[in-house]
Amino acid sequence: MAKHQAMTQEWLDAWKEKIAGSKEYKEIAKGWEGSVSIIVNPDPDKGIPEPLYLFTDYWHGDVKDFLICDKAKAESAKFIMSGDYARWKQVARKEIDSTKALMQGKLKLKGDLTYIVRNIKSVNKVIDLLCEIETVWPDEA
């Protein structure tokens, strides 16, 4: 399996492809509509000199734009999640549960939590699919 540099456009493309190819996702995500942005706080020691802005968009089981973007685009998303690079790495490796991480202040969420909970199966599936990607992390390269 090809390896992908974390938090790059090719990594987002691989993630999008995984989601688009999942029949299970298509079925359970019928009720989800709207975009989620991921903001990665800078951590120069770990190879993230500037903040990173990732934009992902989902629509009733389909996937739309998955883009590295600027701050304005990220802040236009229906849900904005932000956190340190090390936290996102833990989420992508399933070392921490994203819901717990939110409640414990390890990640931040702007948006309607009840919508996310109502669609928690979709959220968990998207993270499961991310975990399946062979990823090269900037601090491990």
Add this chain to the structure above:
Amino acid sequence: MAYDQDLSFVYFGPTRVIFGVGASRDCEMEMAGLGCRRALVMTDPGVMKAGLVEGVLKALGDKCVGVFSDVPQDTGVGVVNRAADYARGKGADCVVSVGGGSVIDTGKGVCILLTEGGGLENFEGIQLLTRPQTPHIVIPTTAGTGSEVTCMAVILDERKGQKILIVEYFNTPRIAILDPVMTEKLPPLLTASTGMDAMTHAVEALQSVQREPIADGLAMQAIRLLYRFLPICTQNGADLAARGQVQLAATMAGWAFGNAMVGLVHAMAHSLGAIARVPHGIANGILLPHVMAFNLEDAAESYALVAEAMGVREKGMDEREAAEAAVAALRSFLGRIGHPVRLSEVSVTEEALVKASALSLSDGAIVNNARPVMDEGEVLAVYRTAY
């Protein structure tokens, strides 16, 4: 007691607690200790009418710059925005909330707006704030919500017609003053239902997928105190020693669930509150033993701890038997404190149960339930057993 080998958690509980009969008289000194000089007092018409604010105002003297007493039973974004405008106009540098959960949550919202500006509708979310907020002193007049020590606020967004959740470590009240006198006049049913709210916080924290040893310890002690002292309070509200123990239990349960979270009982109670206007404590109390029975396979160890705390785990009982004993004991406890035991007693229609089942699945509490719940049919079945 089994915790996962990879147990990891964050415990957060920064609130200073002042306890004792007459402790609300220390309000001004505590405020001065925070470096504050101009307090806005937040309350509701019922608390005003009961005369509970007078002593606080007397203690604050000229350090009180205004009283906002228009907080309804279920506060809303519009109420918070109006209260914040009023507070800004008075130059308030701290908020003193005297009341129950709705008043305290309004106070939390105002503290954010006094620091950050704007309207509360811009702050829906989790852990968005990056600096300490305006100091908040809380003097609860009920013993149940635990809101005096949690970082959460639930506020109705009137435009959307739904409640929004705001979870912010930086907005946890700085000081909670627990004065048993403030709960002395609570009528028996309100004493019982708010007490069952606290009991539910403690039991649900123990069974949560986020449970951890510190929260467990607090929850266990809260259950011990509630089981012993809540019946005394419902029979003799003037027993200030018992009132004080129940207040402490509610605060401990607040710390417990503020860290370990709550589960299905709360998801179902929130939904019944939204659809059928069932008071939160009453819904929690009625549903608690039924949800425990539903969760029994997945939460036997936790419920065995509940049985231990209540003193109903007999020698030789295995975990499941102890858990069943806890469920039975809670059912009879409801009778002892004069609490309703059936949803049909509190004017809920069967149609409302169907709607509430669907709504429960989108409540944040449900993801922490020991038994995973993904199907509204399962929730409806629990409602029906409680009907």
